[in-house]
Amino acid sequence: MENLIQLSLKGNKRACAKLITLVENYPEEAEKVLKEIHQYTGKAHIIGITGPPGAGKSTLTDKLTKGLVDQGYKVGIIAIDPTSPYSGGSILGDRIRMQDLALNTNVFIRSMGTRGYLGGLSKYTKNALKVLDAAGYDYIIIETVGVGQSEVDIVKTADTILMIMVPGLGDDIQSIKAGIMEIGDIFVINKSDLFGADRTATEVNMMLDLSMNMDRRPPVIKVIASKNEGIDDLIAEIKSHIDYLKESGRLIERRTKNLKLEVVELIESELRKIVITHTDSENRLDKEVINILNKEKNMYEVRDEFLGGINGKKD
Amino acid sequence: MKPIRVLIAKPGLDGHDRGAKLIARALRDAGMEVIYTGLRQTPEQIVAAAVQEDVDVIGMSLLSGAHNYLFPRVVELLKEQDADDILIVGGGVIPDDDIPALKEAGIAEIFTPGTTTTQMIEFIKTNIKR
Ligand SMILES: Nc1nc2c(ncn2[C@@H]2O[C@H](COP(=O)(O)OP(=O)(O)O)[C@@H](O)[C@H]2O)c(=O)[nH]1
Numbered sequence: 001m002e003n004l005i006q007l008s009l010k011g012n013k014r015a016c017a018k019l020i021t022l023v024e025n026y027p028e029e030a031e032k033v034l035k036e037i038h039q040y041t042g043k044a045h046i047i048g049i050t051g052p053p054g055a056g057k058s059t060l061t062d063k064l065t066k067g068l069v070d071q072g073y074k075v076g077i078i079a080i081d082p083t084s085p086y087s088g089g090s091i092l093g094d095r096i097r098m099q100d101l102a103l104n105t106n107v108f109i110r111s112m113g114t115r116g117y118l119g120g121l122s123k124y125t126k127n128a129l130k131v132l133d134a135a136g137y138d139y140i141i142i143e144t145v146g147v148g149q150s151e152v153d154i155v156k157t158a159d160t161i162l163m164i165m166v167p168g169l170g171d172d173i174q175s176i177k178a179g180i181m182e183i184g185d186i187f188v189i190n191k192s193d194l195f196g197a198d199r200t201a202t203e204v205n206m207m208l209d210l211s212m213n214m215d216r217r218p219p220v221i222k223v224i225a226s227k228n229e230g231i232d233d234l235i236a237e238i239k240s241h242i243d244y245l246k247e248s249g250r251l252i253e254r255r256t257k258n259l260k261l262e263v264v265e266l267i268e269s270e271l272r273k274i275v276i277t278h279t280d281s282e283n284r285l286d287k288e289v290i291n292i293l294n295k296e297k298n299m300y301e302v303r304d305e306f307l308g309g310i311n312g313k314k315d
Numbered sequence: 316m317k318p319i320r321v322l323i324a325k326p327g328l329d330g331h332d333r334g335a336k337l338i339a340r341a342l343r344d345a346g347m348e349v350i351y352t353g354l355r356q357t358p359e360q361i362v363a364a365a366v367q368e369d370v371d372v373i374g375m376s377l378l379s380g381a382h383n384y385l386f387p388r389v390v391e392l393l394k395e396q397d398a399d400d401i402l403i404v405g406g407g408v409i410p411d412d413d414i415p416a417l418k419e420a421g422i423a424e425i426f427t428p429g430t431t432t433t434q435m436i437e438f439i440k441t442n443i444k445r
């Protein structure tokens with residue numbers, strides 16, 4: 001593993017891929033890897049791309065990556081597709097739109113399934129992100145499945161969020177309003193070759209103008225990803241957002257806030273394990289639940305007894 | 316538990332991927348993570364994708380007859396990358412006479428048109444190198 005880490009830090013793709021497998025699947029190894037690479041992380045700028053299925057997110061990721069690579073950057077991509085809740089398997093098809101990138105030395109693409117995690121990202125996306133960050137990718141693009149409220153997850157992960165829309169959303173625009181207008185840093189109207197692009201752009205602009213409490217009005221730009229049109233403008237907008245984040249102190253603010261959440265989650269998941277082992281031992285939970293059903297105890301007493309037991313053990 | 320990861324690729328110039336998609340779905344329904352890369356992949360692209368995705372299996376399907384060159388080429392490129400622990404299987408329209416040489420070259424199994432997806436899944440599960 002030590003060897004894999006050293007190789008990955010030097011840019012070896014096979015080692016990087018193996019490390020991602022470790023941090024995605026094996027919690028104990030993940031912890032070791034992430035401790036070791038911690039000092040090399042935090043340099044990459046994370047771009048989240050979200051929007052409805054078929055909006056052109058993968059196509060846009062492909063073109064955006066080419067543009068960034070042409071400017072001399074290294075780009076890592078994490079492309080996420082949903083895992084089937086029935087079989088636990090998935091078909092990850094985003095690479096179809098990124099075929100030309102496979103052989104580019106400055107690009108690394110990894111497909112991930114959501115694996116039952118409801119947030120639109122996989123629970124382990126952040127771990128994979130850190131491996132790519134430490135491996136020296138300047139930009140990391142996360143393409144997420146944009147359905148329902150799942151976008152909220154990307155907020156906890158990305159520095160710049162691109163909200164992808166397409167002409168003719170109609171009613172969808174209304175549904176998108178709730179919760180989603182707030183999280184986009186740049187609104188991209190893709191498929192602007194199709195009828196209705198101007199109207200969609202106008203509607204999005206109107207909605208953004210109505211939104212209060214924004215200290216930066218997000219830009220709305222029209223692109224045609226499939227024809228590589230508007231990509232330079234998009235890159236300029238991304239860079240302008242980065243400048244804004246840095247100058248206003250928002251980058252630190254965002255990352256601090258997200259890190260706090262991450263640490264709390266980490267502690268919670270450990271606590272949960274302690275609680276489960278404790279309540280599981282000698283079927284204590286089952287017994288106490290009977291007591292609650294029989295009205296011999298109430299839940300709050302039971303809670304306090306368990307907590308007392310856990311605390312007693314630690315002392 | 317780590318799901319089995321499979322890259323399904325269509326090397327060569329033929330434009331049909333219905334068969335490949337059917338297999339991709341069957342593997343998904345068997346709980347595998349299937350990375351589908353689309354049509355007209357070069358051996359170089361297939362191997363680069365397999366390395367980045369760290370797959371356990373590469374499945375290639377071919378109808379155009381270039382299998383005697385394309386399949387072994389993938390094996391060769393994987394060896395160059397020290398990634399020859401990946402299980403390679405092939406399918407499509409492949410004459411019986413060609414199969415021994417392909418196996419000799421490092422293709423673990425050739426699934427001929429009669430093979431059921433259940434048989435493929437079974438083969439993958441028992442032969443992946445972990
Ligand atoms: N007309 C048009 N089609 C596009 C454009 N960008 C992508 N597409 C097509 O939209 C479909 C879905 O694209 P994809 O990138 O897979 O969408 P995703 O599901 O959001 O990742 C594909 O057939 C693309 O070729 C565009 O700018 N204009």
Ligand SMILES: [Mg+2]
Pocket residue numbers: 057058059093094143
């Ligand atoms: Mg996609």
